[in-house]
Amino acid sequence: MENFLYQASIYLAAAVIAVPLSARLGLGSVLGYLAAGIIIGPVLGLVGAETENLQHVAEFGVVMMLFLIGLELEPRALWDMRDKLLGLGGMQVGVSTLALMVAAMLAGHPWSVSLAVGLTLSLSSTAIVLQTLSEKGLIQTNGGRATFSVLLTQDIAVIPILAFLPLLAMQTGAHIESDGSIDRGTGHGADAAHHSLSLVEGLPGWAVTLVTIGAVAFVILAGIYLTRPLFRFIHATRLREMYTALALMIVVGISFLMTLVGLSPALGAFLAGVVLASSEFRHELESDLEPFKGLLLGLFFITVGAGINFGFFFQEPLDLIGLALLVIVAKGAILYVIGRAFKLNRRDHWLFTLGLAQAGEFGFVLLAFSVQQNVIPTDLSQKLLLIIALTMLITPLLFILYDILSRNMKDSAPEQVADEIDEKGPVIIAGIGRFGQIVNRLVRATGFKTIVLDHDIDTIQLMRRFGVKGFLGDPTRPELLKAAGVDKAQVLVAAMDQRDEVTKLVAYARRIRPDLHIIARAADRNHVYELYQAGASDIVRETFDSSLRAGRYVLENIGLSEYEAAAAEKTFYHHDRDTVRELAELWIPGTPTAENKAYIERAQELEKDLETALLELAEEHAKKSA
Incomplete structure (x- = not known):
């Protein structure tokens, strides 16, 4: 208990000091959280191994954020975004993966490892970008909506990527046991995967598909038919805290269900938010979950900063910084071309380009999974973790660059010829x-x-x-x-x-x-x-x-x-x-x-x-x- 209180005091004090200071300097809250994590972690050593466990808890802030975003989007609005989801998002993930894969192959890595690297680095940071867009009031602009479309496509893409990565393990020399499990030399064989709960483990492909579709259908039907009776029941108790408990139960329960069928909790929460967007309880859910989302996202950014391995970083700092900048430049160039192809105007074009040029928090998840599946070597994974963290640290600076560019440009709009005024009046x-x-x-x-x-x-x-x-x-x-x-x-x-x-x-x-x-x-x-x-x-x-x-x-x-x-x-x-x-x-x-x-x-x-x-x-x- 004493250790918990000590750690909580450290994290809260770091956030309370660093974040307002960063916001006052115009750097945004995200950079403040990251800086706070670096100070209490690698610099002062006040926190240690618990940051990895905390990060798994803090990632739930991303889930809540997507649920709240879904509450702002009615199904019709999401359908209207289909061109951007498939066009902007699909092109970004596909072209970025290919470009980064080629770069990794040129660095001497096998094609299977290079493909895994490209898939991992092609994803951007949903947490940092959406938080910054919301703070700056940019999420409703054309550039903000285009950026959000790509982020949503990336979150959806995590599901097939997780399904695809084990196939790459077959290309890295892993031995397949007679029962179909993959032995990676750990001595555990197929038993290593039996510690987590799953509704689809061991099922044939067609059954997995049916169970997954059934889970998604349950979320939709529950959002339509069960939430109103639940809210009325809670309202009858006249206990304000029960509203908060119900809101948390909805998000946690849906996330858990999605995990059981192998889907992304963030995607499930977003789907639930879209279903509830037209509900009369939407604003109640928003007000109840907003504080939790903010605190958990802040904790997530702090753990990212605290988890940076500066010992490894200082062994080859220029190499790592150069690679991080290379990732940003490569993705930025691709985003710039895609933005031009979709005819975004100048201000929105630069927001789209600079806002998505980093790697994201889902990269940490994919790297851990890739190492577990023996797809990416451990030493390369350590380097990629630092590269992802560095790109996320640089992201707030990219938004500052966007602010500078935005102030010095005017959107190019077609010239409108003034009407000939043929009337007069008092x-x-x-x-x-x-x-x-x-x-x-x-x-x-x-x-x-x-x-x-x-x-x-x-x-x-x-x-x-x-x-x-x-x-x-x-x-x-x-x-x-x-x-x-x-x-x-x-x-x-x-x-x-x-x-x-x-x-x-x-x-x-x-x-x-x-x-x-x-x-x-x-x-x-x-x-x-x-x-x-x-x-x-x-x-x-x-x-x-x-x-x-x-x-x-x-x-x-x-x-x-x-x-x-x-x-x-x-x-x-x-x-x-x-x-x-x-x-x-x-x-x-x-x-x-x-x-x-x-x-x-x-x-x-x-x-x-x-x-x-x-x-x-x-x-x-x-x-x-x-």
């Missing part, structure tokens, strides 16, 4: 997203004509289906504004999504039309100050009015009358409007608010004025009621 609305649509509907419904401008052709076409004529073009371009009649318009509404474009449009319109009334959409309070300085007449914060209305509802339901709540809302509105105008004069662009002493002091004074005004309003209502 109101010009620049940007017809959710914000601009409501403004446009209200103004048009009142009987006034609007000129709608937007640079997104899909949005313009959608509006035209509803009978609203809009014009395609960039609202910040002077010639387009002139064609829209900005010289004679009464009101300009800057309602674009991009805050910099809104500010640019306001500044230009104010410069050419000092008398024009400009209403601008602001993203936040700092943007309000920018727009005031740019010359906006009225500024509407995206969430201010809706938040104010929500606050009024709160007041109505804690004792105030509708009249009193409306009066308090009105007082707050006018005070905030005056406050923003006054603070805009004290706001200094580029200076953090916390360092602007005059701004902070005046904001505190104005907040006290608001409290006084609301108290006086409450006293006035009390006197009238008396």
